[in-house]
Amino acid sequence: TQGKVITCKAAVAYEANKPLVIEDVEVAPPQAGEVRVQILFTALCHTDAYTWSGKDPEGLFPCILGHEAAGIVESVGEGVTEVQPGDHVIPCYQAECKECKFCKSGKTNLCGKIRGATGFGVMMSDRKSRFSVRGTPIYHFMGTSTFSQYTVVHDVSVAKIDPKAPLEKVCLLGCGVPTGLGAVWNTAKVEAGSSVAIFGLGTVGLAVAEGAKAAGASRIIGVDIDNRKLDRAKRFGVTEFVNPKEHEKPIQQVLVEMTDGGVDYSFECIGNVSIMRAALECCHKGWGTSVIVGVAASGQEMATRPFQLVTGRVWKGTAFGGFKSRSQVPQLVDKYLKKEIKIDEYITHNLTLEEINKAFELLHGGDCLRCVLKV
Ligand code: NAD
Ligand code: AHE
Ligand code: ZN
Numbered sequence: 001t002q003g004k005v006i007t008c009k010a011a012v013a014y015e016a017n018k019p020l021v022i023e024d025v026e027v028a029p030p031q032a033g034e035v036r037v038q039i040l041f042t043a044l045c046h047t048d049a050y051t052w053s054g055k056d057p058e059g060l061f062p063c064i065l066g067h068e069a070a071g072i073v074e075s076v077g078e079g080v081t082e083v084q085p086g087d088h089v090i091p092c093y094q095a096e097c098k099e100c101k102f103c104k105s106g107k108t109n110l111c112g113k114i115r116g117a118t119g120f121g122v123m124m125s126d127r128k129s130r131f132s133v134r135g136t137p138i139y140h141f142m143g144t145s146t147f148s149q150y151t152v153v154h155d156v157s158v159a160k161i162d163p164k165a166p167l168e169k170v171c172l173l174g175c176g177v178p179t180g181l182g183a184v185w186n187t188a189k190v191e192a193g194s195s196v197a198i199f200g201l202g203t204v205g206l207a208v209a210e211g212a213k214a215a216g217a218s219r220i221i222g223v224d225i226d227n228r229k230l231d232r233a234k235r236f237g238v239t240e241f242v243n244p245k246e247h248e249k250p251i252q253q254v255l256v257e258m259t260d261g262g263v264d265y266s267f268e269c270i271g272n273v274s275i276m277r278a279a280l281e282c283c284h285k286g287w288g289t290s291v292i293v294g295v296a297a298s299g300q301e302m303a304t305r306p307f308q309l310v311t312g313r314v315w316k317g318t319a320f321g322g323f324k325s326r327s328q329v330p331q332l333v334d335k336y337l338k339k340e341i342k343i344d345e346y347i348t349h350n351l352t353l354e355e356i357n358k359a360f361e362l363l364h365g366g367d368c369l370r371c372v373l374k375v
Contacts, residue, residue, distance in 0.1 A: 016054025180207020182321015192216030213237030
């Protein structure tokens with residue numbers, strides 16, 4: 001297949017909110033600096049649903065969504081040295097080139113090398129797509145497009161992992177689990193003995209709880225409007241549960257009263273701008289730090305009294321939990337193999353690529369954390 005167009009199955013999003021269509025898609029060979037990957041397993045993340053909803057300013061249609069996956073390198077383009085056919089890999093929507101000013105800064109995991117192309121659904125070299133259906137180009141998504149049996153990614157967007165790792169599990173290390181763990185370990189840098197509040201107990205919020213427990217947090221307060229989240233959250237380290245619907249007072253006031261002035265760290269894992277405000281305002285005066293993880297729709301803006309920051313609270317955000325993707329995803333795979341981090345516990349459903357529309361329905365159902373599709 002090397003150097004040839006591959007025809008395979010992929011789920012194409014033709015329009016916002018219209019069911020995805022399983023199509024025979026042509027996938028062009030990788031050009032210089034690109035890698036063609038056979039995707040074996042992909043999960044769905046709420047960010048896929050967000051872009052599909054039409055609210056993402058970078059959402060382009062028709063496209064192939066998907067960014068939490070694992071697979072095997074099928075072929076590589078000219079000049080690619082770090083992976084070769086047969087390598088087991090996780091595509092990384094946050095690239096790491098190790099050369100750009102972002103990568104060299106030591107201050108961020110964001111990479112600038114190809115971000116200018118991925119937001120436009122194309123590859124960097126010729127600003128074209130490698131996907132087409134009956135001659136019509138189909139846009140890439142987040143530089144990954146994993147809802148396809150084969151995809152083409154930039155070489156700076158692929159992490160080579162231990163071939164012993166089960167791909168049907170470690171696909172989750174493409175997004176949600178690292179995002180939550182890293183928000184705690186890299187972005188907030190939670191210390192032992194800290195109090196933590198987590199708004200939203202989906203996969204990302206539960207991974208925050210897991211990370212906070214590992215960091216030795218003394219109180220881990222889960223906040224969710226769905227009481228069914230409670231039992232599960234305890235298994236991930238949540239020590240107390242608050243449902244804002246069961247309180248008359250604003251939720252920030254409830255938390256401030258519970259914690260003698262506020263929590264040391266809070267995490268917004270929903271994507272709701274009024275909860276982002278609550279998450280900041282439930283932090284302790286003088287030092288409390290709030291981390292925004294949730295993605296809010298186009299046009300949404302946050303507000304708070306500047307006095308909240310003047311009096312020492314800190315507002316931060318995180319992408320992929322601050323992990324440098326190519327360097328650190330393989331380390332997370334090793335941690336899973338050593339049973340130091342959970343993955344299996346986040347997988348509540350397993351389906352096939354053909355059943356992807358059902359998988360999106362499950363994602364909105366409340367019981368589902370991650371649904372892994374066999375591609
Ligand atoms: P999810 O939908 O599974 O979890 C959200 C949780 O929030 C649910 O349990 C829901 O019941 C709860 N919730 C909804 N409204 C609420 C409210 N008003 N108050 C309290 N709880 C409420 O989603 P997820 O997959 O865990 O992702 C969470 C968010 O993180 C999404 O916005 C996603 O796009 C974003 N995300 C960001 C990054 C990043 O790098 N920054 C990475 C992955 C996901
Ligand atoms: N196009 C979206 C961007 C949404 C966003 O912030 N994405 C996160 C990852 S979410 C993964 O589930 C991210 O990494 N952002 C940094 C980046 O470079 O995109 C919008 O709303 O504009
Ligand atoms: Zn995601």
